[in-house]
Amino acid sequence: MSRFFDLVSKPAREMSSYLPTAPARQAPADTQPRLIKLDSNENPFGPSARALEAMRSALAATHTYPDDDCTELRRRLATHHSVPLEQVLVTAGSTAMLGLLCHTMLASGLNAVTSERSFVVYAMAVHATGAQLIETPMREDGFDLDAILNAINEDTRIVFLANPNNPTGTVLDADAVDKFVAEVPGHVVVVLDEAYYEFAVRFAAQRKVEYSRSLDYLGQGASVVVLRTFSKVHGLAGLRVGYGLGPAELMAYCARMRDTYSVSSVAQAAALAALDDQNHIGRTVSNNAAQAQILGVGLSELGYRVVPTAANFLYCDVGKDASAFAGRLRGEGVSVRALGVWGAPSCVRVSIGTPEQNQILLNSARKVAGAS
Ligand SMILES: Cc1ncc(COP(=O)(O)O)c(C=O)c1O
16 A cells, blocks of 8 residues: 555646656766767757866865856856846756746646657646646647647646747747747747757758847746746756746746755856857857758658758657667667657657768667668
């Protein structure tokens, strides 16, 4: 008989937990051969060199608590994005900001809306509050904004738009989002999740489209929260630092709900240093754009359907049991994400790695494709 089933809250009882990818090596003595991790959309070049230097310096002061308000980092972000300081809230990764927004705005009886096959943390953050997540069907592997508008009701408080979307890599252009934001009713906050912003900007320039005018909405007083993170282009996923930019009053409510001292001093120092590390950002984004092309062609040549990406990963339909496919690739030493739990049992998500990693992935995929 379970001891705690009747004691824990209803959301805790009913929620499903996050399915993590293969854990990265933590212990130096670990003798496992190194797995090529192309399963979590991390930066294949590692952390920004400037961030590493800042982290080393910050280590000596880790006996004191961090600045709970992340004052210096918030100031720098406010200047960087030309927004008032009160509109910036730094959190332990942008997923923590998602959790804060949900805890601040949702409760049982209320709901949030997003698309099916989007970032899994939306469901977790919403369900943890006892609220419901309404997921609308996709249109051509991307968000169907009309369907989302239609799904909004009087109990809706949040709409999540992952732009680009994880796992499909599709993007909504600035005109589409402008129109959407103008049409969303006043009782709903639109969360524009731009975790892959820098990658999307590069792809948009190549494709001669305008990607995002998200920060303009803040100046216009719209009920929009923009999410950004240091986990992707800056290569600091393991440190957990991200932020939200939104209406000052809402950010202040969210700040009340924060865990105390949740962003470490090392993370704050690293983020400050990484923000302007243009060498690292430029190298990462250029590699990603070039390798997306090579990897996309290579996987298409194997007969797989690859959706054009605006992010640092490819959504690829391998036309059969993707979990078995991913398992075989893993046997070759490469980890990719099978998307069965996203409702796409024949698809995998492949993070774009270094040229060497991508070649190994393609060679392994050829082997796996040839064997099946
Ligand atoms: C759409 C989207 N938003 C947010 C995140 C999470 O970022 P963070 O590491 O800042 O919590 C991810 C990470 O995969 C993502 O795909």
